[in-house]
Amino acid sequence: MKRISRRDFLKTTGATAVALSFPSILTGKAQAAEYAGINWKPSADEIKKWRQFEGETVYVLTENTPPSVGIRGAASDFTKLTGMKAEFTLEVMDPLKEKIFLDLRGGDPKFHVNYSQPRPIGCVICEYWTPINKFVDVKTGKSRMPDLPDVPDTPKGLHDAFMPLHPEQGCQYYDPELWYGLPYDTAMGMLFYRKDLVDKYGKKFEDQYAKPMKPDFNTTWDDLYDMADFINKNCDEVDSGLGFHMAQNWPINQDYTAFLMSWGVKKEGFSKIEHYEAGQRNPGPYLSDPQDYEKAVEVLEYMKKLQDVIHPDSKIWDWGGLGTAQATGKIAMQMNCGEFCPYVEDPNESVIAGKAGYAVAPKGPAGIHAYEVGASGLSIPAALPLKEQKKAWLFVLWATGPVGQWEAFTKYYGTPVRKTAYEEARKRGWLKEDATFRKAQHLWIQEIQMVDHLDGFCLGPKIPTYSQYLDIAGGELSKWIAGQTPTPKQCLDNMISRLNRLHKV
């Protein structure tokens, strides 16, 4: 038998490796050359910039919610465009916050991309992320680095490519000139109700209350109370007419924030907030305006009154617990984020699939339809070497771009923030009541709220002490609705004294 020398062996294996890799190189190039997504096809020059890190991996740390599940599902498109792989770590919000903080604080980040939920993550630790102004002209969307592509599909500038207020809410912190990422997803509050119950009991309700049972653009919070009360007294199909996410801290704060805005309290009750969307390092005294104070008293009274008609477990439900309660047929209506629509409409998961209707958030005495929004971005750690930041930037461009957003939405029910996704959905007839694409019903409401009711867009104060604010306000609110604080004024006074001490005012 002929003995193969070491040199021959290396020559043979080298040639084999080249031969084997040749078709894949060709295929990769062919894939890139053919790459085109909805409303966007990169030029050959741009393709080279997108593929400069071919074969490498981007590590993404994000929240375990439908938008990120969607982006993870659609990530093969990212690989097709860039030749890079994306590895995802998905966590629920609290552990996610810890992981991001520890990864950044350690000084040697292991993740290229962080989910930058402005509250409670970004407003606390935004300085660990790099402003993207160095990569891109935030007015035009044109790249500032010759080796990086422009932000895709921004003919009217970068800001205009996204749904209103999302760049400010999801990407700016304390300085409106700096962007710490690009808008990525939107979790937007809306009213979910049971159409079948409205059909069955609507006449009786109308006879009794002299108003329609079906929620519409004129529905007020008092109307919602009446509906819930009526369902509790007349419908055996559900345990309770209405559910809220009133678990202590963040969930109950989101309700409170929306109520405050509905009642006409400006800037969450903090007098010194100059740039509401970008936030303020020290928000000043809390509820120092006597009119705001009185409105807040009314809000607390309404929240207490709601306890008579909402499901008692609302006090421990967060968004997920509330969504499950409706999908299991326990409650008739819920005020929850639109991203739960695909879950509620999934016949494999929900007993009310096809029976749910969607409406804009009810309006309060100030005539504002206030709705909570979790407008988040994707950000890049500043401590990463520039090359790694560039890789991360390519992922951010794709995930917030027209193709990534559309793929994640249509295939995995993400919540897009790109205007092109809404335009395309409208062209296809999905943005209307009872559209055939049931799992996109939330997009219909989201668009109405963002176009017609932008004054109701609220998230809670964007301040560095947001976590402490949540603990104080959430704890006091929780005690108030549980009947442990005797009067709404005492609840507010407790909040005021503790928040003012926190902010040293």
Added chain:
Amino acid sequence: MPNIDYAAEPAVAREKGTSVGGRLGLLCRSITERVPWYVWWLAPAFIILAVITIFPFFWLIYMSFMKIQLAPGKPDLFVGLENWVDMFFDPSIPHGWILLAQYVAASMVLQLGLGIGIALLINNMKGEGFFSTVFLIPMMVAPVVVGHLWNLLLNSSYGIYAWLLKTLGIYAKGSLLSDPQTALWAIVAMDTWEWTPLIILIVLAGLKSVPKDTIEAAHMDGSNRFQVFFNVTLPYITPAIVIAFLLRFMDNMRFIDKILITTKGGPAEATKTLPMYLFLKTFRQFEIGAAAAIGFTLLFAIIICGIIVTNTILKERGAE
């Protein structure tokens, strides 16, 4: 001055201790001769222990006087007693202590009472091996899993316990965890379910050390079962109970796992015990300096309580 050739006679020079090397050599020999061999063997473990416990302890005290800055590149600030003073103005602290006291008292009474009772019941009983194995199963489940499990069991949509309580007319207002009046007690029940077996295990081991002939002698002297238990059995098993008490006490004083899984301190602050608040301060609010001050007081309380309990019980035994 004597004319000594150090190069030629190094041993002599060392013996006389007239050079630095010589003095060091003497010192080393002196130490090796005086320190017993087992100390050298234990030294690495002691050093590691010191690094992972004593250093963090002093670091904890240091941090309690600082404002730990989150922003990159900013140095931590010395704030003196601010973090300590803030504790007196924060209503969550006294509230947390009260809840912690309630939780620890209820858990200890239930776990010790049930644990000792069950151990006495199954000791020397037919099928003791089977029962002790069955009773140990909850302890084998991870605390976080126990939290999730009970969350499901108490869920008012599909939880069997919630259904049972509702059907029996005991509690029909949803989940026990959503009511500020019942949430803490529901968590006490979870922890009791999981950790009573540890008490059973330790007390059973203690019961095996009670001499049978002493018990027989007591019976022959006319003692009834209660007298035998209190005068013979209990003194024998007291050390085991003390160990069980201390283990569970220290564990309960820093307990957060099931609260974190089920209620996260709510509803209406009903389960925001001090350790839970400490967790929130550290990992949710990132107020590391303030959290260090709270953590130190909690640690101090655990140590003091542990010493008091141990001394009290052991003194009583000494008096006997």
